[in-house]
Amino acid sequence: MAFGFNPRYQQKIELLDITLPQFMIIAQDTVNYLGWNVGTKSESSFSARTKMSLSSYGEEISVSVQDGIATIESRCTGNQMMDWGKNRKNVEAFVSAFELLKSGFNAETLEERNAAWQNELAEIKASETAVGSNEKSSFLSLFIPRKGFAVTPILINLNILVFIIMVISGVSFL
Numbered sequence: 001m002a003f004g005f006n007p008r009y010q011q012k013i014e015l016l017d018i019t020l021p022q023f024m025i026i027a028q029d030t031v032n033y034l035g036w037n038v039g040t041k042s043e044s045s046f047s048a049r050t051k052m053s054l055s056s057y058g059e060e061i062s063v064s065v066q067d068g069i070a071t072i073e074s075r076c077t078g079n080q081m082m083d084w085g086k087n088r089k090n091v092e093a094f095v096s097a098f099e100l101l102k103s104g105f106n107a108e109t110l111e112e113r114n115a116a117w118q119n120e121l122a123e124i125k126a127s128e129t130a131v132g133s134n135e136k137s138s139f140l141s142l143f144i145p146r147k148g149f150a151v152t153p154i155l156i157n158l159n160i161l162v163f164i165i166m167v168i169s170g171v172s173f174l
């Protein structure tokens with residue numbers, strides 16, 4: 001049982017008999033098998049979240065590979081002080097499900113899936129490039145309502161408008 005601000009647990013696995021793309025394919029299948037929601041993805045890492053339960057606000061699981069060693073970490077997302085063993089259980093569930101799924105793959109299947117994985121990574125990089133090109137207007141984007149982010153810009157704009165009207169009508173700037 002971990003204790004502290006945002007308790008966590010991590011485990012490292014050596015990638016002896018599989019390549020990085022093969023590991024990432026099987027690892028993402030493992031996350032789907034466990035019913036976790038996949039978050040951010042890159043060539044050598046991704047994150048996932050567990051569902052909320054009565055004993056937890058949910059945990060974030062991060063999987064990253066560096067120098068042939070995979071690091072699987074589970075971390076509490078809320079302001080929990082104790083995890084009651086949930087993080088260790090998440091990592092152990094991931095490792096055992098990974099080994100189970102890994103035994104069901106053959107080289108041909110992994111090669112087919114690798115092509116799909118490379119296409120998905122290309123789409124992610126393209127979207128990151130598009131977001132990067134809009135960084136200059138990122139501050140101004142706070143004021144523009146859009147799908148999924150409409151209420152906050154409207155409230156900000158209304159507050160600014162009320163402030164300007166108050167200053168124009170003679171109320172002190174401060």
